[in-house]
Each structure stands twice: as C-alpha cells, then as structure tokens.
Amino acid sequence: MMRRSLVALLFGLVFLAPPAHADDAGTGTGTGTKLEGAALDSTLADIAKARKDLRTMTAQFTQDRKIALLATSVKSRGELTFAAPDRLRWDLAPPDDVVYFVGPEGLSYKTKSSTATMPATGANVARGLADLRALLGGDLGTLKERYVLGGSKNADGSVEITGTAKEKGPVRAFALTVEPQLVKPLRARLFEGKSDSVDLVFSNVVVNAPVDPARLRP
Numbered sequence: 001m002m003r004r005s006l007v008a009l010l011f012g013l014v015f016l017a018p019p020a021h022a023d024d025a026g027t028g029t030g031t032g033t034k035l036e037g038a039a040l041d042s043t044l045a046d047i048a049k050a051r052k053d054l055r056t057m058t059a060q061f062t063q064d065r066k067i068a069l070l071a072t073s074v075k076s077r078g079e080l081t082f083a084a085p086d087r088l089r090w091d092l093a094p095p096d097d098v099v100y101f102v103g104p105e106g107l108s109y110k111t112k113s114s115t116a117t118m119p120a121t122g123a124n125v126a127r128g129l130a131d132l133r134a135l136l137g138g139d140l141g142t143l144k145e146r147y148v149l150g151g152s153k154n155a156d157g158s159v160e161i162t163g164t165a166k167e168k169g170p171v172r173a174f175a176l177t178v179e180p181q182l183v184k185p186l187r188a189r190l191f192e193g194k195s196d197s198v199d200l201v202f203s204n205v206v207v208n209a210p211v212d213p214a215r216l217r218p
Contacts, residue, residue, distance in 0.1 A: 051183055058079070062200065064198070064199045064200075066198075076093065076096050079093075083211055105117070106118050146166055158180055162176075163175075186201075
C-alpha cells in the first residue's frame, strides 16, 4: 500500500480535478474546445514557455482518493511546497499526518513514528520523478514518450491536458487543468488500476515567493 501511495503521489500530486467524470479515453471532462494536432503542440509549447521562469510554488489542496475494492473514498487536506527544478514537499494533515519529500535523491516520507526513502536509482522511480517535474513546472510535451496526450481549452481560458498510458502500469491516465496564464494548477485527476482514482483541487496558489530550503529536505 505504501508503494502504491507513493506512485500516486509521484504523478497525482500535481493537478487532479474536482469530480469530473472520465470520458471514453479514461481521462478528462472533454467539455471545452478540443485541442489536437498542431493546436495541442502549440498549447504544450505555450505552457512550457509560461513555466520557464517558475522558481517556487506553494498551495493548499484537498485530496479525494476513491478505492473501488473497498467501496470507499478517503478525503484529505494538505499543502504543497515546490522549488524548481526538482524539490517538493507534500504535507497531508491529520488524520493522515504524513509528509512526503521529493528530490534528486529519491522519494521520502516521514510520520511521527517512522521515515523511509525510495532511492531515485530505480527506473520506475526515476521516470516518476521526471514526470512529476514535467507536470509541476516543466515541459508537458516530454510526457509524450509514455502517454498519448490530448487537451481542451475551457470557456474561462483554463486548459486541461490529459494523458493515457501507452503501456500497462500503475497510472492508467491523468488529467491536469491549469489556469489561463498556464502556470498555476487548478485541479487534477489520476486514474490507477481499473477503477481507482485520486482527485485534487488546489487553492491559494502562490508562485515565486521565498521558500526555506530546509523545508524541502527530510
């Protein structure tokens, strides 16, 4: 369960959405103007350009994890702290009461009674970390290697980027929505296995404010 939660964190941290029913491709809402071909490539390039000067990001979030096997939904609240290019702190408030740390050395977690680290030397962890960097503050176009990407532009100017895995793995698909300026995450959804999902909604997002480097290390 710990490893599964870490995989969800690596990808789903980044931008999961308020309840948005998956379309036939298993990803986003599909309610906006569809982006494909040159329009999608242009939008991905615009997002990468908008994020070029991103140095730090902090935000609060709500997290709703749906576990089909247990017919239950686990709701959590928390806060993220990100420093480009590759450091992230992910706090889950009680009753979860756990802090995750992402960095070049790997993925760590800390509770009141224990700590552990998953080194970045493993191929799966390394790929997950690279994908996380792309989703949080990098070039989403790099995800084309492992995901079939799609997108849509909503009436309010926000943009949703979706991805469906090319090969079977723990993450089946994802959907990420960013605000009209293409930097701040609004929401995201991660699909795991056949029917599990994680939804996140972000609020009070602040970019390029000072962040204490010590907070980003276990």
